[in-house]
Amino acid sequence: MSFVDEVYSLYRDQLNDDEDDAVAIVLSILEEQSREHVLQMIEQMTDDEVVQMVGVYLVEMLKMKMMQDGKLPSFRGTPTSSQVH
Incomplete structure (x- = not known):
C-alpha cells in the first residue's frame, strides 16, 4: 500500500468536495515529518x-x-x- 493510499484510508471521512481539506491534511502531515523521513518515503516510491x-x-x-x-x-x-x- 502506498503512502497516499494510507493517508486516504486514514482521512477518507474528513475529505469532502473541497480540495482545501486535502491541502490542510497534507500540510499537517508534512509538518510532523523530518527531512530524513520524507527522503525515506521518496526512496520507497x-x-x-x-x-x-x-x-x-x-x-x-x-x-x-x-x-x-x-x-x-x-x-x-x-x-x-x-x-x-
Whole structure:
C-alpha cells in the first residue's frame, strides 16, 4: 500500500468536495515529518511516482510565480510561498 493510499484510508471521512481539506491534511502531515523521513518515503516510491511528484511540484511552483507576476488570478486555497517551498 502506498503512502497516499494510507493517508486516504486514514482521512477518507474528513475529505469532502473541497480540495482545501486535502491541502490542510497534507500540510499537517508534512509538518510532523523530518527531512530524513520524507527522503525515506521518496526512496520507497517508484520512478514514475517520483517523476509525477516532481512534475506536480514544478507546475504548482510555476503557477505561483505566474500569480505573483499577475499572469494568473490568485485563488482561495492556493498555498502561499510560506506553505510550499
